[in-house]
Amino acid sequence: MNLNISPVKGFTLxxxxxxxxxxxxxxxxxxxxxxxxVRRGQAAQAQDQLQQIAMMLDKHKSRNFSYEGANVPTDLRVLPKGATGTAVKYNFVLVPGATGxxxxxxxxxxxxxxxxxxMSSTGLRCKNKTWANINTTTMTCGAGHEEW
Incomplete structure (x- = not known):
């Protein structure tokens, strides 16, 4: 009797x-x-887009001697640009001062x-993870904010 037992091939459980x-x-x-x-990258893109908006506002003021009538272009109102629905990561809003x-x-x-x-025309730049702490009227980012 010839018993050739070949080794078992494979993995055990x-x-x-x-x-x-x-x-x-x-x-x-x-x-x-x-x-x-990914979140840090999105935050960096938001900061960059805020600075682009600030440059556009400064150009508007240099032509019109006032910020009155300035607005955020449609393609810069959300990030990523042109996103809709749940794809939107950031919403950008301009709040002009009463005097322009x-x-x-x-x-x-x-x-x-x-x-x-x-971000404000007076140089304030702050960030906060709690949106409710950000106040555009008093131009503050509230408790837990950081400068950027």
Missing amino acids: VELMVVVVIVAIFAAVAIPSYQAT QTWVVTAESQDTRNFSFL
């Missing part, structure tokens, strides 16, 4: 479960880190884990 656990640990670390990086000599622009984040921004 325990080996597969170990690999699944290792992949799950990597995912648990990598996904939140990636999401935080000042303005405040806000960028409201649609993600509560990201910063919302306030």
